[in-house]
Amino acid sequence: MVCETKIVADEHDAIQGTKKDSIILSSSQMWTSSTPAPNPLEENDVRKDTVFIREFERTDHVEVRRIFYEGIMERIPNTAFRGILQQSQTQFLYALLTLMCFVVTKSLVLTCCVPFVLMGARYFYSHKVIHNYLACALHTDMADIGEYYMKPT
Incomplete structure (x- = not known):
């Protein structure tokens, strides 16, 4: 999905580019939700709930x-x-x-x-x-x- 000048992708490693310019945010930091905070036991699988945003190249x-x-x-x-x-x-x-x-x-x-x-x-x-x-x-x-x-x- 292209959002203004940013790109959002599920598979961060599949996109070539400068990894140091990437911003790593969990989806809970980007969008508010009505669901309660995730269980700390589930935090070991961070990639499942992570969104990577960086400039288009x-x-x-x-x-x-x-x-x-x-x-x-x-x-x-x-x-x-x-x-x-x-x-x-x-x-x-x-x-x-x-x-x-x-x-x-x-x-x-x-x-x-x-x-x-x-x-x-x-x-x-x-x-x-x-x-x-x-x-x-x-x-x-x-x-x-x-x-x-x-x-x-």
Whole structure:
């Protein structure tokens, strides 16, 4: 994930760069949480709960693009399936189409297939839109991260 001019990665050793410039923080120091403080017995496994933040370097280009790609790809199921929970008009439209299918065809089997076809089409078009965005982003601002994000404004 790219945050302004910083990079956050789970695997600190996988990213080349100057290790002396790294800042090591536990996630509890970065974000407040409503959970109680961790058990002192669990502190022996520090790497599991540690976040490393450092300045972006040109050698991070491939890793940043991978993190960006994976983060955007996670949006496909959210836009296709979970997003419909907040879209009552779309839910109504899908129910209406399913009912119309039953009225026209009088087939219970075909009517049961309509919601799956609609959700499949929704997933396909969400996938298509997000891939088009990724293609554009990876060839414009993510192609030269230093030029787009590291230059002072």
